Amino acid sequence: MPHDHSHMTEIEARVRALESLLTEKGYIDPAAVDAIVQTYETEIGPRNGAHVVAKAWTDADYADWLARDATAAIHSLGYMSRQGEHMAACFNTAETHHLVVCTLCSCYPWSVLGLPPTWYKSPPYRARAVRDPRGVLAEFGVTLPEGTGVEVHDSTAEMRYLVIPQRPPGTDGWTEDALMDLVTRDSMIGTGLAVSPEAAG
Amino acid sequence: MSSADLGGRDFGPVAPNPDEPMFHAEWEKRVLGMVVALGAAGQWNLDQSRSARESLPEDQYVSIPYYHIWLEAVEALMRDRGMITDDEMDKGHACVPPVPVARTLSAADVPAALAKGGPVDRPATSEPVFAVGARVRTMAILPGTHTRLPRYAADKVGEITAVHGHHVFPDSNAVGAGEAPTWLYKVAFVARDLFADGHPDDRVSLDLWEPYLSDV
Numbered sequence: 001m002p003h004d005h006s007h008m009t010e011i012e013a014r015v016r017a018l019e020s021l022l023t024e025k026g027y028i029d030p031a032a033v034d035a036i037v038q039t040y041e042t043e044i045g046p047r048n049g050a051h052v053v054a055k056a057w058t059d060a061d062y063a064d065w066l067a068r069d070a071t072a073a074i075h076s077l078g079y080m081s082r083q084g085e086h087m088a089a090c091f092n093t094a095e096t097h098h099l100v101v102c103t104l105c106s107c108y109p110w111s112v113l114g115l116p117p118t119w120y121k122s123p124p125y126r127a128r129a130v131r132d133p134r135g136v137l138a139e140f141g142v143t144l145p146e147g148t149g150v151e152v153h154d155s156t157a158e159m160r161y162l163v164i165p166q167r168p169p170g171t172d173g174w175t176e177d178a179l180m181d182l183v184t185r186d187s188m189i190g191t192g193l194a195v196s197p198e199a200a201g
Numbered sequence: 202m203s204s205a206d207l208g209g210r211d212f213g214p215v216a217p218n219p220d221e222p223m224f225h226a227e228w229e230k231r232v233l234g235m236v237v238a239l240g241a242a243g244q245w246n247l248d249q250s251r252s253a254r255e256s257l258p259e260d261q262y263v264s265i266p267y268y269h270i271w272l273e274a275v276e277a278l279m280r281d282r283g284m285i286t287d288d289e290m291d292k293g294h295a296c297v298p299p300v301p302v303a304r305t306l307s308a309a310d311v312p313a314a315l316a317k318g319g320p321v322d323r324p325a326t327s328e329p330v331f332a333v334g335a336r337v338r339t340m341a342i343l344p345g346t347h348t349r350l351p352r353y354a355a356d357k358v359g360e361i362t363a364v365h366g367h368h369v370f371p372d373s374n375a376v377g378a379g380e381a382p383t384w385l386y387k388v389a390f391v392a393r394d395l396f397a398d399g400h401p402d403d404r405v406s407l408d409l410w411e412p413y414l415s416d417v
Binding site: 009011012014015016017018019020021022024025026027028029031032033034035036037039040041044080081082083084085086088101103104105106111114115117118119121122123124125126127128129130131132133134136139140147148149150151152153154155156157158159186191 | 203205206207208209210211212213214215216217218221223225226227228230231232233234235237238239242247251254255263266267269272276279284285289290293294295299302305306307308310311312315316317318319320321322349350351353354363365366368369371385387389392395396398399400402403404405406407408409410
């Protein structure tokens, strides 16, 4: 990408000018900005959450701990960072499917899922997830079995929610590593299900 | 009135894009990094930051990209505190001396700062008023200042399903009136009690502070 102003959008130029001003005034160090961006690009993402889920699927004691004290159980795996200070895990069952939203802003469990996708932060999802969760799920291609209730969690405080999807059938004896590949980001928000072994190939 | 209180409204289909990149442009990365880094300056708290975002005009709030909302809010926070001036923004360089800040985050300190985060639980100074299983009613009138009770859940009856802990109270913290920690509960509502067209099998749970709640 060329970096001369003639090829920059108005906002690109504005942000660049702001960063330059804040650096000149000593409020920020651009190297710290680089390091923050790089951390979220390479280190903190949905693989963290998938590890938590796969461990819960294969280790009953861990699953029990996760249900009782998700903050400690998740921190024990080393996933301890901002927007993950206070965690709660919601286990999907045949009776209840959990769905997470933040209608008031974009609260999201960064420590285990990374930065939220645009749709999670945008008005359509934030507006409708509480009122019409089944319609929203249908837009993600998810249809729930008859008799399954939906519990929507509106993240109004500093509790951050991680959905533990149901373990797909046909995965008996699978290792934690193999199971992790079945755990999608959306399945941990509740807008998806874990991938079946057939679909995973 | 918050521009960010969107629950229960309708802005059309969600349109998820499974191939969406983490960032759509370089400026989004810089805004994310700057906003996180500026936290170290200690010039505002989490709730003041949220309040600044939701104070944007609604037509702007619902139409611009999310990192653009962050940009507008962080500029407003810095202007309000005299950290930057309109003159400096126009000229692109410093015109007045910087205000003293708590800390400038260095690259070396980034891992520790991200790991530390910003826990909001505080030592309890009282017993929780409500126990799991209690029926509670949410307040009917929302304050004109920052609050975390969405309009769709105002003046509704639900059930306490968990006592999360003793947490900073955003309504106070956002207006600079101190953290005023209080009990935070998980409150479950029958979907139909919130929305007439709610599915009979569904529930909506919110995390609500004690001052929002009263006995039924």
